[in-house]
Amino acid sequence: MDRHAFITAFNHCRLVENEHDFPSLFETFPSPRNAAVMILLVERENGLHVLFTRRAEHLKHHAGQISFPGGKYETFDDSLQDTAIRETEEEIGITITHDQVLGSIGQYATISGFNVTPYIAIADSIPPLTIDKNEVDYAFEVPLAHCIDPQNLLSHRVTRLNKTFPVYFIPWQDTYIWGATAGMLKQLSHHLLF
Numbered sequence: 001m002d003r004h005a006f007i008t009a010f011n012h013c014r015l016v017e018n019e020h021d022f023p024s025l026f027e028t029f030p031s032p033r034n035a036a037v038m039i040l041l042v043e044r045e046n047g048l049h050v051l052f053t054r055r056a057e058h059l060k061h062h063a064g065q066i067s068f069p070g071g072k073y074e075t076f077d078d079s080l081q082d083t084a085i086r087e088t089e090e091e092i093g094i095t096i097t098h099d100q101v102l103g104s105i106g107q108y109a110t111i112s113g114f115n116v117t118p119y120i121a122i123a124d125s126i127p128p129l130t131i132d133k134n135e136v137d138y139a140f141e142v143p144l145a146h147c148i149d150p151q152n153l154l155s156h157r158v159t160r161l162n163k164t165f166p167v168y169f170i171p172w173q174d175t176y177i178w179g180a181t182a183g184m185l186k187q188l189s190h191h192l193l194f
Contacts, residue, residue: 001047001144003122009192010102010120035114036084037070038096039188041122041144048122049141050185052177053091056137066177068118068184069094069136080104084119092139093130096121105191110180118184142172148189153182 001009040051055065069088077083081104085096100121108116129139146152147170155166168186169178177185 001148003041003043003048006041006048006122006144006192007102012193032109032113032115034073034080034083035071035116036073036080036087037068037116037118037184038084038088039068039118039120039184040088040094040096040126041120042126042141043122043124044141044143046143048144050144050147051092051126051139051141052181053139054137054175056133056135065179065181066175067181070116070118072114080117081119084117091132091136093132094123094126096123105184105187108180108184108187116180116184118188120188142177146170146172147177147185148192150189153186153189 041048042051051069052066053069055067069091070084071087071091073080073083074086077086081098081101085098085101089095100123102120102122104117104119106117108118110116131137131139152170153168154170155168157164158167159165167179168182169176170182170185
């Protein structure tokens with residue numbers, strides 16, 4: 001999928017139901033915290049690619065998991081979009097401008113008590129990354145077509161509080177993109193009418 005095809009599919013009026021982690025557990029949080037991530041699409045010869053990070057192993061929460069650059073909303077952020085832009089620069093050294101951001105898809109409620117808003121940006125190219133090793137082990141790209149292909153979006157059923165819910169995952173080479181990150185890609189895939 002190239003830039004033009006993505007933008008055409010992204011800019012439609014269809015409403016898509018928000019994805020979420022285990023809803024009955026999420027409801028136990030009295031006041032969910034807001035966060036934002038950046039789904040950064042990079043133009044390559046063979047189409048758009050998605051930039052992912054692998055969280056540092058020493059982190060207290062979600063260590064070693066595949067994620068998008070992002071984090072919690074801070075009071076000095078003017079908006080959640082600013083949160084996603086700031087975190088992208090802090091974690092991997094890429095400056096995203098507001099005009100590169102196409103918009104967002106619906107919030108994703110996580111099991112850890114966050115309402116995460118995923119923003120979408122497209123870059124013609126990216127400079128060499130400056131990885132903040134306090135937060136990120138490394139970054140890598142996966143073709144967007146692979147990430148949004150329903151055949152690659154798998155699920156595993158888990159039971160919590162006597163209710164069963166799907167945990168989504170996408171196999172890629174020697175790793176899995178799973179949990180909230182895969183759930184947001186599922187939501188993006190549905191938004192694009194796949």
